[in-house]
Amino acid sequence: MICEKNRKPNGRAATIGTFDGVHRGHLDVIGQLERRASEEGLEPVVVTFDRHPLEVVAPERVPSLLTTAAERLHLLGATGVEASVYSFTRELMGLTAREWLARLRRDLGVTLLLMGHDHTFGCDGKQLTLTDFQRIGAEEGVRVERATALPGVSSSRIRALLAEGNVEEAALLLGRPFSREGEVVHGRAIGRTIHFPTANILPAPGLLTPRAGVYAASARVDADLPRPALVNIGRRPTVESNGHITIETHIPGFSGDLYGRHLCIEFQRFIREEVKFDSLDSLSTQIARDLESLKNFAPLQIFY
Numbered sequence: 183m184i185c186e187k188n189r190k191p192n193g194r195a196a197t198i199g200t201f202d203g204v205h206r207g208h209l210d211v212i213g214q215l216e217r218r219a220s221e222e223g224l225e226p227v228v229v230t231f232d233r234h235p236l237e238v239v240a241p242e243r244v245p246s247l248l249t250t251a252a253e254r255l256h257l258l259g260a261t262g263v264e265a266s267v268y269s270f271t272r273e274l275m276g277l278t279a280r281e282w283l284a285r286l287r288r289d290l291g292v293t294l295l296l297m298g299h300d301h302t303f304g305c306d307g308k309q310l311t312l313t314d315f316q317r318i319g320a321e322e323g324v325r326v327e328r329a330t331a332l333p334g335v336s337s338s339r340i341r342a343l344l345a346e347g348n349v350e351e352a353a354l355l356l357g358r359p360f361s362r363e364g365e366v367v368h369g370r371a372i373g374r375t376i377h378f379p380t381a382n383i384l385p386a387p388g389l390l391t392p393r394a395g396v397y398a399a400s401a402r403v404d405a406d407l408p409r410p411a412l413v414n415i416g417r418r419p420t421v422e423s424n425g426h427i428t429i430e431t432h433i434p435g436f437s438g439d440l441y442g443r444h445l446c447i448e449f450q451r452f453i454r455e456e457v458k459f460d461s462l463d464s465l466s467t468q469i470a471r472d473l474e475s476l477k478n479f480a481p482l483q484i485f486y
Contacts, residue, residue: 244388280304364444382428411433
């Protein structure tokens with residue numbers, strides 16, 4: 183377990199979960215946590231894990247993730263609420279709800295636990311009602327309450343939207359544009375031969391990749407300001423017969439060596455399906471059309 187601050191004398195109010203994507207539903211629960219903590223004179227803390235619990239519980243059922251652990255902690259940190267991270271092990275997997283509540287009380291001084299509207303915890307948690315959690319909590323010195331839900335917002339819904347290429351609606355649920363980032367790696371440099379050089383990134387394993395196709399995006403290299411960009415996700419059928427999924431980004435007007443640099447892409451709009459062209463000339467012509475359409479896209483404006 184990683185705890186960033188020492189225990190507060192008045193105790194803590196906590197919420198617990200995986201928080202994949204740190205979307206608007208998560209942020210709403212954290213806002214409720216802050217309000218309840220303020221009312222009770224407690225310090226708010228978000229309890230999360232170093233990996234998705236299903237990686238230990240049922241690896242075959244782990245969903246493609248919206249965020250890496252590092253991205254998730256960065257986004258949680260941006261809320262201003264302390265995050266405590268437990269390493270999710272088989273030992274942790276075996277804790278009952280009672281043992282979890284006792285541990286939170288002992289480790290963090292938690293006296294108030296705000297549960298997400300559909301969240302349970304403990305190896306026996308699926309069989310327990312809210313009343314059961316509250317009874318056990320009272321016996322362990324932890325008041326248990328249920329947070330209200332933000333309707334229609336969930337990590338699974340966002341994953342489904344991204345699988346459709348609907349990055350605009352996904353951004354509304356996330357509260358920010360969906361992004362992917364990574365180090366620029368060497369590709370086949372075919373884009374350079376047709377005068378549209380691309381930067382290739384390899385996201386961390388296990389992350390969700392949106393629907394194959396061409397997207398309008400914003401791209402940021404290292405700490406530079408974001409630039410309009412064209413992103414292709416797919417297997418490059420024009421130049422490869424059995425290619426693997428790649429994420430290629432063309433940044434109009436950019437000059438310089440990108441290899442080894444950090445690239446962050448924010449997806450703005452889906453433009454078209456990935457197509458197999460009969461020649462590189464046809465591909466080049468279509469890319470030029472895509473770049474023209476890029477001029478008509480304004481960056482997404484997200485209002486919290």
